[in-house]
Amino acid sequence: MITLYQFGPALGLMDPSPFVVKADLLLKLSGLPYRRERGDMRKAPKGKLPCIDDDGQIVPDSTLIRLHLADKHGITLDAGLSEEQKALAWSVDCMLGEHFYWGIVHERWMVDAYFERGPSVFFKGVPALLRGLVTRLVRRKVRANLQGQGMGRFSVAERLRLLEADVAALSALLGEQRYFMGDTATWIDASVYAFVSSALTDAMGETPSRALMLARPNLVAYAERLRAEFYSG
Numbered sequence: 001m002i003t004l005y006q007f008g009p010a011l012g013l014m015d016p017s018p019f020v021v022k023a024d025l026l027l028k029l030s031g032l033p034y035r036r037e038r039g040d041m042r043k044a045p046k047g048k049l050p051c052i053d054d055d056g057q058i059v060p061d062s063t064l065i066r067l068h069l070a071d072k073h074g075i076t077l078d079a080g081l082s083e084e085q086k087a088l089a090w091s092v093d094c095m096l097g098e099h100f101y102w103g104i105v106h107e108r109w110m111v112d113a114y115f116e117r118g119p120s121v122f123f124k125g126v127p128a129l130l131r132g133l134v135t136r137l138v139r140r141k142v143r144a145n146l147q148g149q150g151m152g153r154f155s156v157a158e159r160l161r162l163l164e165a166d167v168a169a170l171s172a173l174l175g176e177q178r179y180f181m182g183d184t185a186t187w188i189d190a191s192v193y194a195f196v197s198s199a200l201t202d203a204m205g206e207t208p209s210r211a212l213m214l215a216r217p218n219l220v221a222y223a224e225r226l227r228a229e230f231y232s233g
Contacts, residue, residue, distance in 0.1 A: 001033045001034060001035060002027065002032055002033070002034035002035075002052050002053065002054045002055075003034065003035055003036075003037055003052060003053040004020075004023060004024060004027060004034055004035070004036050004037070004050060004052050005036075005037055005038070005039025005040075005044065005049055005050060005051050005052065005053070006020045006023075006024070006036055006037070006038065006039060006049060006050055007020060007038070007039070007049060008038050010121060010122070011118055011121070011201055011203040011204070012201045012202065012203040013197065013198060013201055013203075014231060016119075016122075016198075017049060017050070018096075018101065018104075018194040018195045018197075018198040019049075019050060019061075019062040019097070019194070020049060020050040020062075021190075021193070021194035021197065021198065022062045022190045022191050022193075022194040022195075023050040023052070023062040023065050023190075024036070024050075024190075025189070025190035025193055025194065025226075025230060026062070026065060026066050026069065026077065026187060026190045027052075027065075027069075028230055029077050029185055029187065029189070029190060030069050030073065030075045030077065031075075032069070032073060032075070034052075039051065044060060045058055045060035046060045046061065048060065048061075050062055050065065051065075052065055052068075054068065054072065057072075062097075062191075063093070063097070066187055066190075076187070077185075077186050077187035077190075078186050078187055079184075079186075080182075080184060080186075081181060081186060085181055088173070089180075089181065089186065089187070089188035092169075092170070092173065092180075092188060092191070092192065093188060093191045095166060095169065096166070096191055096192070096194075096195045097191070099151075099162070099166060100163065100166040100167075100195060101195065102146060102149050102150075102151035103151055103159055103162060103163040103166070103209065104195075104198065104199060104209055105142065105145075105146065105151070106146050106151050106152060106159060107159075107207055107208060107209055108204065108207075109139060109142045109143075109146075110139075110142070110143060110146070110152070113205070114204040114205070114207055115139070117203065117204040117205060118203060118204040120135065123135050123138075160208055163208065163209055163212055164212055167199075167209075167212040167213060167215075167216060167219070168216075170192065170196070170216075170219060171216040171218055171219050174192075174218055174219065174222055175218065176218065178225070180192050180222075185226075189226065192222070193222070193223060193226045193227075193230075196213060196219050196222065196223045197223045197226075197227065199212070199213045200213050200214070200220065200223055
C-alpha cells in the first residue's frame with residue numbers, strides 16, 4: 001500500500017498545503033489503495049511535503065508523484081485528452097504551482113492579520129520561550145524565498161492584479177464544465193481543486209485570494225462539487 005506523508009488538517013482544510021491536497025486527490029483518482037500519515041519535513045526528500053512511500057520507493061513532490069503513478073502503475077489520468085489539452089493542463093499546473101501559489105504564500109505569511117489567524121497555528125507546539133524567535137526566523141526565510149521567486153518584489157496592488165489574472169484564466173478555461181477538461185476528471189483536476197479550495201478557506205477571514213475566488217461562481221461551484229464527490233466522507 002502507498003503511504004502519503006502530509007501535514008494534517010489545518011486552516012479548515014484537509015491539509016494546509018495545496019500540494020498535499022493535489023497528491024491526495026491524484027491518489028484518489030488513481031484508484032490505488034493508500035493511507036495518510038503525518039510527515040516530517042526534516043526527514044523528507046528535498047525537505048518538503050508531500051512525499052509517498054510506494055513499497056519502499058520514496059517519491060517527493062506532487063508532480064513527481066503524478067509521474068511516478070504513470071511510470072510504475074501505468075496510471076496517467078489523462079485518458080481522452082488531446083495533445084493540446086495535455087499541454088494546456090501542464091501550463092495551468094505550472095501557473096498554479098509556480099505563480100498563484102506564491103501569491104497565497106505572501107498573503108498568508110507576510111500580512112500580519114492573516115498570519116495570526118493562519119500560519120501562526122503551526123508554531124503552537126514550539127515551547128513558549130522559543131516560539132517568538134522560531135516564528136520570526138521562519139517568516140524571515142519565507143520572505144527571502146518570496147524575494148528570490150519574485151512575488152515578494154511587487155506592490156500590494158501589483159500582486160492583486162497578478163492573482164486576479166490567474167483566477168480569471170482558471171474561470172474562463174473551466175467555463176460550465178463539470179471537470180476542468182470536460183465530463184471526466186483528469187489529473188489537472190487534482191491541482192485545480194487543491195488551489196481553488198485552498199484559496200476559498202475562510203479560516204483567515206476575507207483574504208484577497210478568497211475574494212477573487214468568490215467573484216467567480218463557476219470556481220466556487222467546482223470546488224463544492226469536487227469536495228462533495230471526493231471528500232464528503
